[in-house]
Amino acid sequence: MTATGERSTAPAERSLLAAVRSATGLDPSHCYQCGKCSAGCPMADEMDLKTHEIIRLLQLDRRERLLSSQAIWLCLTCETCTARCPNEFDPAATIDALREIVLAESASKVPRPMAAFHGAFLDQIRAHGRVFEFGLVASYKLRGGALFADVAAAPGMLLRGKLSLMPERIAGVADIRRIFERCQTAREPK
Amino acid sequence: MKIGYFPGCSLQSTEREYDESVRAVAAALEIELEEVNDWGCCGASSAHATNRLLSIALPARTLALAAAQKMERVFAPCAACYNRLATARHVLATEPELAERVHAVLGTAVDTAVGVVSAAQMFSELASQIREQTTVPLKDLKLACYYGCLLVRPPAVCQFDDAESPTSLETVVSATGATPVRWKMALECCGGGFSLSRTSSVVRLGRAILQDARAAGAQAVVVACPMCHTNLDFRQRAMAERAQPGQEPLPVIFVSQLVGLALGLKPEALGLRRHFVDPQPLLARVATAKSLPEHGGPA
Ligand code: SF4
Ligand code: SF4
Numbered sequence: 001m002t003a004t005g006e007r008s009t010a011p012a013e014r015s016l017l018a019a020v021r022s023a024t025g026l027d028p029s030h031c032y033q034c035g036k037c038s039a040g041c042p043m044a045d046e047m048d049l050k051t052h053e054i055i056r057l058l059q060l061d062r063r064e065r066l067l068s069s070q071a072i073w074l075c076l077t078c079e080t081c082t083a084r085c086p087n088e089f090d091p092a093a094t095i096d097a098l099r100e101i102v103l104a105e106s107a108s109k110v111p112r113p114m115a116a117f118h119g120a121f122l123d124q125i126r127a128h129g130r131v132f133e134f135g136l137v138a139s140y141k142l143r144g145g146a147l148f149a150d151v152a153a154a155p156g157m158l159l160r161g162k163l164s165l166m167p168e169r170i171a172g173v174a175d176i177r178r179i180f181e182r183c184q185t186a187r188e189p190k
Numbered sequence: 191m192k193i194g195y196f197p198g199c200s201l202q203s204t205e206r207e208y209d210e211s212v213r214a215v216a217a218a219l220e221i222e223l224e225e226v227n228d229w230g231c232c233g234a235s236s237a238h239a240t241n242r243l244l245s246i247a248l249p250a251r252t253l254a255l256a257a258a259q260k261m262e263r264v265f266a267p268c269a270a271c272y273n274r275l276a277t278a279r280h281v282l283a284t285e286p287e288l289a290e291r292v293h294a295v296l297g298t299a300v301d302t303a304v305g306v307v308s309a310a311q312m313f314s315e316l317a318s319q320i321r322e323q324t325t326v327p328l329k330d331l332k333l334a335c336y337y338g339c340l341l342v343r344p345p346a347v348c349q350f351d352d353a354e355s356p357t358s359l360e361t362v363v364s365a366t367g368a369t370p371v372r373w374k375m376a377l378e379c380c381g382g383g384f385s386l387s388r389t390s391s392v393v394r395l396g397r398a399i400l401q402d403a404r405a406a407g408a409q410a411v412v413v414a415c416p417m418c419h420t421n422l423d424f425r426q427r428a429m430a431e432r433a434q435p436g437q438e439p440l441p442v443i444f445v446s447q448l449v450g451l452a453l454g455l456k457p458e459a460l461g462l463r464r465h466f467v468d469p470q471p472l473l474a475r476v477a478t479a480k481s482l483p484e485h486g487g488p489a
Binding site: 077176 | 199202203204205206228229230231233234235236237238239240241242243244247248251285294295296297338339340343344345353354377378379381382383384386387388391395424463464465466
């Protein structure tokens with residue numbers, strides 16, 4: 001490791017590599033850095049770290065660099081990398097695990113539009129059991145997503161009968177809320 | 191035939207023409223769609239990007255409801271719902287430790303015998319019946335079959351068609367009399383769930399997809415996913431702003447709408463008026479061209 005490089009001598013319980021391994025059941029050492037994942041990645045041009053670099057840094061257990069990366073939030077989970085990896089490694093599932101760790105440990109590192117969108121989306125499910133589009137867009141904006149995004153779209157949507165103005169709540173919404181609570185508790189960092 | 195039905199949230203709102211056309215076509219093919227009672231949202235990308243346990247537990251609840259209704263298979267026309275349901279089923283069957291945690295969260299064990307079927311699978315299985323019942327063959331229509339990500343990837347979960355060169359949608363298109371074109375972008379991502387949170391990426395990816403479809407000679411793009419439809423239809427105006435001036439918009443139609451037209455169903459029954467890029471002029475032109483000779487040729 002270079003003198004400027006981040007050290008990977010973190011205590012075992014701070015090992016990102018170990019955390020990802022246990023969350024996914026995957027072994028990043030299976031990756032031999034062929035780069036095929038990055039070659040087919042639709043978001044590669046926009047990412048600060050390419051897919052194979054994410055996996056390489058994980059092998060080196062570079063916690064800070066990985067958890068502050070924008071790239072993990074730009075992954076679309078299109079599964080192209082996972083489908084093509086010659087070693088049957090699963091970069092898409094790995095990136096999901098990294099995002100989950102960032103959310104649990106330092107949620108402020110999540111880029112604002114992504115945090116706003118995921119938060120708004122999950123709120124809809126918690127409130128109604130289903131996603132109510134109108135509420136989703138409103139809540140996304142309130143949470144700091146782009147305030148003027150798609151303001152011109154609503155009339156076109158209404159005209160085409162695509163938006164309902166009232167949410168529908170499923171009968172089992174209490175079940176859904178219990179599922180959320182239990183999954184949340186299970187995720188709390190130790 | 192009877193099959194379980196999971197419409198999902200998009201099919202109840204912004205992409206309701208998909209639901210309308212699926213139901214109309216199912217009725218025409220004498221398939222009974224039995225909706226999963228009180229189904230909930232599959233969690234989509236927001237669940238799996240933030241909490242893996244939740245991303246399995248939400249669709250697992252739906253699988254449990256389907257099993258309680260004694261369904262053998264559930265048809266999920268939304269590719270994202272299909273993928274989340276199929277992922278849940280796969281994980282529950284292959285990761286016993288996580289399966290146990292999901293069972294604890296739900297308070298019930300989940301039977302993974304219930305199969306999950308995408309629209310590509312559903313309609314390709316019905317291809318010979320569609321061919322037989324086609325009354326308006328769409329002979330002069332050239333179509334780009336767009337799979338995107340979630341119908342065939344990841345292969346371990348979908349276990350359907352080929353993850354790199356799928357043919358199921360082409361099979362359906364051929365059954366309607368139309369011609370599938372060969373093109374390169376059939377499996378590229380449209381930007382999926384970033385429609386709201388990173389529109390610029392969706393516009394960039396969608397533009398490349400539509401350009402390739404055009405270059406291959408397609409007159410329209412066929413999709414089997416409401417997110418792909420939103421991104422390619424609704425967002426097309428934003429893509430066009432920087433495209434070549436004078437370029438005609440490219441209609442994006444659901445595979446169920448295409449089948450419905452071939453079966454002779456009315457455009458209103460298929461929700462064709464709900465699109466942002468109106469496909470009706472093109473489709474009317476093709477349908478009329480087709481039926482004329484069969485009615486004794488032009489006057
Ligand atoms: S394709 Fe697989 S082996 Fe190749 S760099 Fe990517 S993760 Fe590593
Ligand atoms: S799943 Fe993510 S990392 Fe993999 S190819 Fe798609 S966008 Fe890139």
